[in-house]
Amino acid sequence: xxxxxxxxxxxxxxxxxxxxxxxxxxxxxxxxxxxxxxxxxxxxxxxxxxxxxxxxxxxxxxxxxxxxxxxxxxxxxxxxxxxxxxxxxxxxxxxxxxxxxxxxxxxxxxxxxxxxxxxxxxxxxxxxxxxxxxxxxxxxxxxxxxxxxxxxxxxxxxxxxxxxxxxxxxxxxxxxxxxxxxxxxxxxxxxxxxxxxxxxxxxxxxxxxxxxxxxxxxxxxxxxxxxxxxxxxxxxxxxxxxxxxxxxxxxxxxxxxxxxxxxxxxxxxxxxxxxxxxxxxxxxxxxxxxxxxxxxxxxxxxxxxxxxxxxxxxxxxxxxxxxxxxxxxxxxxxxxxxxxxxxxxxxxxxxxxxxxxxxxxxxxxxxxxxxxxxxxxxxxxxxxxxxxxxxxxxxxxxxxxxxxxxxxxxxxxxxxxxxxxxxxxxxxxxxxxxxxxxxxxxxxxxxxxxxxxxxxxxxxxxxxxxxxxxxxxxxxxxxxxxxxxxxxxxxxxxxxxxxxxxxxxxxxxxxxxxxxxxxxxxxxxxxxxxxxxxxxxxxxxxxxxxxxxxxxxxxxxxxxxxxxxxxxxxxxxxxxxxxxxxxxxxxxxxxxxxxxxxx
Numbered sequence: 001x002x003x004x005x006x007x008x009x010x011x012x013x014x015x016x017x018x019x020x021x022x023x024x025x026x027x028x029x030x031x032x033x034x035x036x037x038x039x040x041x042x043x044x045x046x047x048x049x050x051x052x053x054x055x056x057x058x059x060x061x062x063x064x065x066x067x068x069x070x071x072x073x074x075x076x077x078x079x080x081x082x083x084x085x086x087x088x089x090x091x092x093x094x095x096x097x098x099x100x101x102x103x104x105x106x107x108x109x110x111x112x113x114x115x116x117x118x119x120x121x122x123x124x125x126x127x128x129x130x131x132x133x134x135x136x137x138x139x140x141x142x143x144x145x146x147x148x149x150x151x152x153x154x155x156x157x158x159x160x161x162x163x164x165x166x167x168x169x170x171x172x173x174x175x176x177x178x179x180x181x182x183x184x185x186x187x188x189x190x191x192x193x194x195x196x197x198x199x200x201x202x203x204x205x206x207x208x209x210x211x212x213x214x215x216x217x218x219x220x221x222x223x224x225x226x227x228x229x230x231x232x233x234x235x236x237x238x239x240x241x242x243x244x245x246x247x248x249x250x251x252x253x254x255x256x257x258x259x260x261x262x263x264x265x266x267x268x269x270x271x272x273x274x275x276x277x278x279x280x281x282x283x284x285x286x287x288x289x290x291x292x293x294x295x296x297x298x299x300x301x302x303x304x305x306x307x308x309x310x311x312x313x314x315x316x317x318x319x320x321x322x323x324x325x326x327x328x329x330x331x332x333x334x335x336x337x338x339x340x341x342x343x344x345x346x347x348x349x350x351x352x353x354x355x356x357x358x359x360x361x362x363x364x365x366x367x368x369x370x371x372x373x374x375x376x377x378x379x380x381x382x383x384x385x386x387x388x389x390x391x392x393x394x395x396x397x398x399x400x401x402x403x404x405x406x407x408x409x410x411x412x413x414x415x416x417x418x419x420x421x422x423x424x425x426x427x428x429x430x431x432x433x434x435x436x437x438x439x440x441x442x443x444x445x446x447x448x449x450x451x452x453x454x455x456x457x458x459x460x461x462x463x464x465x466x467x468x469x470x471x472x473x474x475x476x477x478x479x480x481x482x483x484x485x486x487x488x489x490x491x492x493x494x495x496x497x498x499x500x501x502x503x504x505x506x507x508x509x510x511x512x513x514x515x516x517x518x519x520x521x522x523x524x525x526x527x528x529x530x531x532x533x534x535x536x537x538x539x540x541x542x543x544x545x546x547x548x549x550x551x552x553x554x555x556x557x558x559x560x561x562x563x564x565x566x567x568x569x570x571x572x573x574x575x576x577x578x579x580x581x582x583x584x585x586x587x588x589x590x591x592x593x594x595x596x597x598x599x
Contacts, residue, residue: 037593044586045074054573055438063324077197080142088134089172092198097179099204100234105176107277109165114176125154130173132164169293200228207236226309228302230262318587325580331438332575338432339566343559346425353417411464422452472497503544
């Protein structure tokens with residue numbers, strides 16, 4: 001196998017370093033990207049950073065990972081780099097455990113600044129080495145701002161040791177990263193974060209482990225992001241091993257669309273007394289890095305390639321996040337619709353119970369018969385209207401107690417109907433949520449939802465009392481100056497109110513059927529005739545309809561309050577219906593400004 005040290009081809013104008021950048025040639029400083037691109041990227045960072053994919057859907061876990069990586073790369077690399085496209089180049093040296101990364105970095109700067117040894121993991125905290133002229137840029141926490149800068153060794157994985165090395169060419173820094181396959185989770189995560197902040201990835205692998213899956217997964221990620229990559233094959237044994245490994249590795253690079261990356265081969269050899277490779281062994285790689293550091297155009301090309309690739313990758317990731325956000329909205333709507341359907345069914349159940357005369361049975365019917373006296377009232381219905389009116393008033397005014405009992409019985413029957421419907425609705429909504437992965441998780445956090453509210457009984461009793469009082473008020477208002485009701489005073493109003501209540505629960509709005517008469521003992525006819533005698537036909541219909549509508553509105557409010565418990569839990573999940581449109585709009589803005597980094 002032959003070594004390669006070809007410079008990455010330039011795609012843009014040369015960059016002029018600033019005072020704290022490389023001290024090589026001074027071509028004109030490149031134009032910085034317009035603020036429209038930076039503004040769109042900042043908007044994307046702020047939007048994604050505050051995003052939660054709270055509903056546990058298949059797309060949510062991946063979206064959370066993508067969102068975290070997106071925010072990290074924007075903060076750690078893209079935004080700082082766009083502020084200074086001409087800043088020194090950051091080369092992150094990464095690879096598998098024991099690949100010799102630290103030894104390679106030490107050998108390139110000709111001093112043991114990064115610890116190397118047989119114990120694993122060796123690199124616990126990252127080490128960045130640069131020329132003294134570039135110390136100001138890397139010490140100010142521009143790139144990787146979340147890492148605390150130190151000047152000495154540290155075991156804190158959230159620190160970054162910055163070391164100056166005169167042997168390293170200005171304009172380029174090397175960062176020795178932890179192992180990408182470390183047994184320590186924090187090391188692996190940090191390695192990924194550092195690689196995402198690289199202008200150039202320098203992957204180090206060995207002849208024994210070059211075919212491992214983990215390095216190729218990261219190399220594939222680099223290719224997908226458009227990141228500039230170079231590869232070091234370390235510890236290649238003699239005796240023709242390179243000739244055997246070479247064709248296989250070359251084919252693997254081609255298979256992963258990485259056939260053009262610079263490749264350097266280091267033989268298996270004994271280290272010197274400082275644990276370094278000889279200058280001759282690392283000369284091809286050192287010369288290539290040196291030319292890259294000295295060539296402002298080449299550096300600018302690497303930066304623009306990586307920055308452009310990272311921006312393009314962001315727009316792809318936005319599609320993933322937007323789709324996940326739409327999944328969240330779809331799931332929330334499905335759960336909300338399940339609640340709506342459950343309580344709509346409850347409302348329909350109560351409406352049916354009100355209209356079909358079912359409440360005018362049993363205890364209610366017995367109290368009505370006690371109140372009116374079936375035989376007397378039926379005979380009275382056949383008399384003249386005037387006599388009927390007088391007899392009805394007399395019957396009611398003389399017996400207030402049965403009227404109260406009838407009103408209580410009617411209220412009790414209505415309460416049972418409402419409680420049953422509310423209980424069924426809560427169970428139905430809970431069953432629907434339990435069948436949905438997101439709903440099941442929400443129910444686990446709020447198990448009481450599958451049962452009605454603890455104070456439901458009290459609210460139902462209050463609803464019925466308020467409605468019955470409203471019916472009496474309707475009668476008073478409708479009676480006006482009608483002398484029959486006025487002469488009979490409160491007794492007539494109360495009695496007439498009871499008749500209105502009875503009419504509300506009639507099946508067909510004053511068109512009684514034989515079945516209703518059989519079930520309710522003529523209740524509907526009796527109520528209708530007495531009311532018509534007092535108020536007139538049209539007023540009777542209006543009174544009953546208004547009373548029925550008032551009851552329906554109160555029932556709807558009751559069930560809406562019950563359904564609100566589910567909606568409140570769903571709203572608490574924080575599903576944002578506008579997130580996907582915002583993400584897609586930001587993606588369009590970034591895409592439109594994207595050509596700026598190539599100019």
